[in-house]
Amino acid sequence: MRHLPGQPQDLPGNRASLGHYAARHFLFSVDAGVATLTLHRPERKNPLTFDSYAELRELFRALAHADDVKAVVITGSGGNFCSGGDVHDIIGPLTQLDMPGLLAFTRMTGDVVKAMRACPQPIIAAIDGICAGAGAMLALASDIRIGTARSKTAFLFTRVGLAGCDMGACALLPRVIGQGRAAELLYTGRSLAGAEAERWGWLNRLVEPEELGDAAQLFATGLASGPTFAHGMTKKMLQQEWNMGVDEAIEAEAQAQAICMATNDFHRAYHAFVAKEKPQFEGN
Known part of the structure; x- marks a missing residue:
C-alpha cells in the first residue's frame, strides 16, 4: 500500500x-x-x-x-x-x-x-x-x-x-x-x-x-471551531488516565492543564471574555 x-x-x-x-x-x-x-x-x-x-x-x-x-x-x-x-x-x-x-x-x-x-x-x-x-x-x-x-x-x-x-x-x-x-x-x-x-x-x-x-x-x-489543541489534550488524558491512580491522574492533569494555559487559544479566550466577545480559536 x-x-x-x-x-x-x-x-x-x-x-x-x-x-x-x-x-x-x-x-x-x-x-x-x-x-x-x-x-x-x-x-x-x-x-x-x-x-x-x-x-x-x-x-x-x-x-x-x-x-x-x-x-x-x-x-x-x-x-x-x-x-x-x-x-x-x-x-x-x-x-x-x-x-x-x-x-x-x-x-x-x-x-x-x-x-x-x-x-x-x-x-x-x-x-x-x-x-x-x-x-x-x-x-x-x-x-x-x-x-x-x-x-x-x-x-x-x-x-x-x-x-x-x-x-x-x-x-x-x-x-x-x-x-x-x-x-x-x-x-x-x-x-x-x-x-x-x-x-x-x-x-x-x-x-x-x-x-x-x-x-x-x-x-x-x-x-x-473550538480549542482543538485542548480537545486533543482532553482525548489524550481520557485515554491515559484509565490506567492511573487518582493521585497520578491529578498530577497528570495539572501538567496537561499548565500546557494548555501556555497556548494562544487560552489567551484568546481571556481577551475575548474581557471584550465580551466570542473567542475565535485557532488550535494553537
Whole structure:
C-alpha cells in the first residue's frame, strides 16, 4: 500500500494536509476542518476487508500529523454503519491461515483501534442500521456516538465461535456502558437497539435517520471551531488516565492543564471574555 501523507519520512516539520487524500477502500473528504470517512459497500452493509483495515490503520495514524483536520465523522452508506468483517473476503481466508498469519491479522485489526484512540481529533460515529462485529468496534473506538432508533449494535464474536475480547472490546466497552452490561453483550452477541442503546449510554443521542448526517456534521463542526489543541489534550488524558491512580491522574492533569494555559487559544479566550466577545480559536 502506498504511503499516506503524515508518515515522518514524507513530512517537513512532521505536519501534513489530508484534504486531498484519495481513499481507495472507502470515501473520504475534508471540509471546514471536519474529515468525513464513509464506509461504502452498501450492497453488503459496508463490511471491512483486509485492505480496508490496513488503510484505516494508516489513515488514522496519519491524522496525528494532519493540521487541516480538527474532527472526524465516521459513518456508512446505504442506511447501515458496518456489518463487520466481510465473510467472503476475510472470514473464509482466515480459516486457511496458520497461527503466525492469524496473529498478524488480529494485531492489524487491533492497530486500527489503537490508531483511532491515539489520533488527537475527536471522532464522531454516526450509526444507522447494522453496526456489528468489527463495525461495532469502530463505533466503540470513537469518542462520540450518534445513532438512530433503527440502529442495531451487536458484538457478534461469540456467534462465530470467537471470544468477545476482539480489538479491545473487553477493555473499552465496560468503560462506556459498565461491566455487567458489557458482559451481557459480549457473551450473548445480541443486538442492542437504538432506544436501549441510548438508555445504556452506548449512544450519546438519538436522531431521526434523515437527520443523522447533519447532526454528526454539526457536532463535529462545533468541535472543529473550538480549542482543538485542548480537545486533543482532553482525548489524550481520557485515554491515559484509565490506567492511573487518582493521585497520578491529578498530577497528570495539572501538567496537561499548565500546557494548555501556555497556548494562544487560552489567551484568546481571556481577551475575548474581557471584550465580551466570542473567542475565535485557532488550535494553537
